Amino acid sequence: MNTRHLAVVTAGLGQPSSTRLLADRLTQATVRRLAEDGITAEVTVVELRDHAHAITDNLLTGFAAPELAAAIDAVTAADGLIAVTPIFTTSYSGLFKSFVDVLDPTALTGQPVLLAATGGTPRHSLALDYAVRPLFSYLRARPLSTTVFAASEDWGSTASELPGRIERAAGELAAEMTRAGRTVKDPWALGDSFEDLLKGV
């Protein structure tokens, strides 16, 4: 019964995409670290490219089509999240932000999140801390201290710090997820009677 749900959101636009590649590496490392602690991970990968039209539709109509709704439910109910975006023009991609915009602003509260990004050059790596981290802080999620940035050169260099950084970040996420399963707030649960709600006016 020792299982945890891990959600992975990846916003790469190409197929194959280096963003997805990084997401997979992080996922594998996290699943392995959890297994070392005797925990089975149930993984849901949400490739935002597959939901790009549905995300736009959701922005316009206010509701999610069934497949997108299932993806949102998996992400918001997860015990831990790996979020990977390409860096476009100094920040997370528009598709990545649009997906975040269709989530309920309280849905990620308390969720440990491993932040990761890909970009052409290492000069973009700080975008994780000045753009992506504040987004998740605003959502009251719990972004981990270690973030993972992969520039193009990381994929071909034996001197790259990438593998070590993936291990460190995965270890942090696994530790957070091991500690306790997350309790998700039921938006339909009314704690008070209506008399109490009236008194609160």
Added chain:
Amino acid sequence: MQFGIFSVGDVTTDPTTGTTPTEHERLKAMLTIAQKTEEVGLDVFATGEHHNEPFVVSSPTTLLGYVAARTEKLILSTATTLITTNDPVKIAEDFALLQHIADGRVDLMMGRGNTGPVYPWFGKDIRQGVNLAFENYALLHRLWHEDVVDWSGKFRTPLQGFTATPRPLDGVAPFVWHGSIRTPEIAEQAAYYGDGFFANNIFWPRSHFARLIQLYRERYEHYGHGTADQAYVGLGGQVFMRKNSQDAVKEFRPYFDNAPVYGHGPSLEDFTDQTPLTVGSPQQVIDKTLTFRETFGDYQRQLFLMDHAGLPLKTVLEQLDILGEEVVPVLRREFAALKPAHVPDGPTHAARVAAKAADQQPALV
């Protein structure tokens, strides 16, 4: 089961002709549509309240007063009245007056409004939206049910020995529906007072509204007004019909594709699949509307959105003809055959006056 239509009163360019009605033309069209609603044998006409373009109805009681004079049986309702930004004293008086003029044919649907800027225009704070809905309705309820009211609250000047004028017709206040798209607290409010709950049921998937209505039904029973299946539920819906379903799809598509609320988003086919929208033959409308009962339980009122997205008046009147001749008679028969005896009919003034009189009869010894 009561059937009717609800209008948001939007002024929208007809995408097939590029013509946009003036405010005057749109309002006159709404009056024509309201009268037509009675002519084709429907029970209810409801109109929204808005204070911003592209909507034209800022004063529903003015519009409904005219309709009251031109009709005999039609129930007149709002869809919705803004309980957050209107003064509850003015709502109590306006609707009681309309009730007298319309011989009781008046309902009220409460809502919080859909645009943020409306709040400051009327001196209110949107962050207090839910609290405004609670407190203002608590006062409105007392003004209708108590002849003399002493009141002090957070959002309005206090009242001492105040009597809202005129008193509700026959001592029975208009029936109130609480409309909500997403707020469980509003379903709870409706249940607490034993009022009706209306789910607009047009833009979102039915699974969402099913949860809201289930919550309302459970809490209605919890507060002792009856069993969960006796609670008063109203539903919206939107339809576009032609004899052949392909013709309906072909004619409605440009209106759908350019509608301010969902245009340039999902395809007509996806939207039809995912929401209660039906575009097709009268039989398809009948079939889909009957499924509402399976999802939501027996309910009391079905309103359709018919005049929107720039559809010309002529088309809307044709739609009402089809609805009145081919769809609603079948739905009436089918819903009535399925409804258990202990589930109440849609609320009417006459029935509520009779119920009140029965309550006041001395018990038989």
